[in-house]
């Protein structure tokens with residue numbers, strides 16, 4: 338995958354990060370100057386407030402991780418019917434990973450996914466209001482929101498990448514041009530994840546997107 342300012346991925350990423358659909362190069366430039374970058378502020382308010390610590394969010398959502406800890410690969414419903422969950426063997430996280438999805442009918446329409454790895458970290462995806470795009474956030478092992486996450490490449494090597502930039506690479510729907518909770522471009526991204534993550538781990542290097550010749 339050639340990542341240039343002219344590629345659909347960069348155009349869609351630029352629109353997603355800044356909320357502007359105009360010419361990708363100027364949007365990428367605008368993003369480079371945007372602060373703060375590490376703890377990302379979406380262009381529109383996320384569908385629910387994202388606090389600095391996971392415990393506050395968990396309480397607000399009424400999700401009891403201990404009472405409802407699905408172990409099987411099939412979706413199970415939480416006792417209060419508000420969630421469904423399952424455990425997957427994750428390649429990107431190199432081990433078992435629990436996934437909890439809200440059931441929107443029971444949650445006032447809220448679509449949120451919570452993915453946990455052994456209490457080490459929590460990744461969140463929330464659908465934007467009136468949009469097909471989802472927002473991505475990470476809480477670290479200490480329960481505090483952080484601007485990066487660790488992934489495993491297809492060869493199993495751990496690499497650290499900034500959030501939400503790295504999230505976008507895998508959670509990109511190329512046909513629709515938007516960013517969803519389903520990791521549609523995973524096979525694509527896993528092949529390129531390392532160079533991609535390394536290039537993005539220093540957001541100032543986003544400039545490379547704008548400076549490369551178009552395809």
Ligand code: HEC
Nearest residue numbers: 427428450452460461462473474486500503504507518520
């Ligand atoms: C290297 C590819 C890759 C990257 C990068 C990535 N994901 Fe994912 N994500 C996946 C895969 C694959 C799954 C499916 C579960 C699994 O196998 O771990 C997934 C599942 C999820 C889920 C569960 C969605 C559901 O309802 O099924 C959430 C939430 C999530 N990711 C959030 C994030 C966040 C937040 C980031 C950025 C910090 C991120 N992801 C970055 C590949 C990726």
